[in-house]
């Protein structure tokens with residue numbers, strides 16, 4: 001086994017253990033490879049283990065990776081902040097946009113999809129940490145937001161996504177994930193089909209699984225450290 005395969009095996013056993021602890025079926029939890037900055041050959045190696053979901057953050061990385069990976073079954077989710085001028089490029093290459101975080105963005109995706117006569121799966125990104133630098137819909141506006149984008153018929157709402165706060169205090173991160181779960185229940189109650197909960201990364205996936213994650217997004221623990229801090233890839237607000 002090479003390093004990537006070994007790391008994936010470790011993640012799978014972490015998923016298994018966390019699911020057991022939470023009395024959940026590990027098959028309910030999908031692993032998404034967070035592949036920003038990762039070379040296509042390393043992504044191919046990871047896909048060869050049977051993982052099928054990858055998540056990308058930057059529009060400019062999509063085309064090259066699409067070309068290199070197109071003969072290997074996989075699905076690409078967009079998980080970075082999406083600028084409206086990149087919509088056209090992004091919808092060419094992705095199956096799902098997990099980072100819908102404003103009405104303006106949602107409406108522009110809808111318009112573009114109408115022109116192309118396509119539809120796309122989306123998640124609503126929620127700012128559960130209340131950090132001003134983070135993107136995402138404010139939790140108090142989530143229901144109103146979901147109800148308003150529901151009218152955009154080219155967008156298939158599939159779930160909610162969040163980035164938990166990075167804190168040494170696990171309970172702070174847990175609060176973020178609990179909040180996302182609560183919002184999911186409220187939205188399901190209003191018949192908005194947010195079945196998927198995308199939460200949990202290399203350092204906090206156990207907490208996310210305990211709190212109900214259905215998709216965890218893992219990068220560093222599989223591919224190693226990235227060249228820049230995450231704020232660079234997230235285009236954090238100033």
Ligand SMILES: *Cc1c(COP(=O)(O)O)cnc(C)c1O
Pocket residue numbers: 034036057079080163201202203217218219220221230233234
């Ligand atoms: C990079 C990234 C991840 C993965 O983070 P790691 O800590 O490297 O596992 C998850 N979600 C998003 C939105 C990311 O940008």
